[in-house]
Amino acid sequence: xxxxxxxxxxxxxxxxxxxxxxxxxxxxxxxxxxxxxxxxxxxxxxxxxxxxxxxxxxxxxxxxxxxxxxxxxxxxxxxxxxxxxxxxxxxxxxxxxxxxxxxxxxxxxxxxxxxxxxxxxxxxxxxxxxxxxxxxxxxxxxx
Numbered sequence: 001x002x003x004x005x006x007x008x009x010x011x012x013x014x015x016x017x018x019x020x021x022x023x024x025x026x027x028x029x030x031x032x033x034x035x036x037x038x039x040x041x042x043x044x045x046x047x048x049x050x051x052x053x054x055x056x057x058x059x060x061x062x063x064x065x066x067x068x069x070x071x072x073x074x075x076x077x078x079x080x081x082x083x084x085x086x087x088x089x090x091x092x093x094x095x096x097x098x099x100x101x102x103x104x105x106x107x108x109x110x111x112x113x114x115x116x117x118x119x120x121x122x123x124x125x126x127x128x129x130x131x132x133x134x135x136x137x138x139x140x141x142x143x
Contacts, residue, residue, distance in 0.1 A: 071115040096126040
């Protein structure tokens with residue numbers, strides 16, 4: 001009986017360790033963003049954060065007619081996912097002039113730093129390279 005108890009305990013511990021090692025698939029949704037509305041912003045990168053669980057950056061610039069111009073905070077997905085899409089940790093630098101496509105927050109409120117929140121869809125980098133969707137259609141990466 002002791003052998004059975006040891007085997008059962010080992011099996012339970014192994015299963016728990018395997019489960020704990022699984023990545024979290026969707027720790028939060030993109031429901032806060034209006035994925036049916038794409039805003040085109042042309043401006044200057046003021047911050048780029050290449051961190052987990054989400055990379056992010058800020059752009060200060062002009063938006064499409066009818067949308068808010070000024071400082072925008074753009075939330076992205078995890079760096080390891082972005083790498084598979086062609087991103088690098090130095091793809092954006094403060095001062096770069098870019099054209100960014102985003103899904104705005106459904107309830108467009110001013111964030112604590114005075115910016116508007118949004119979800120990354122695509123970008124035209126300073127060197128002209130494009131990443132993500134730059135056709136103004138649909139949502140970009142999911143979180």
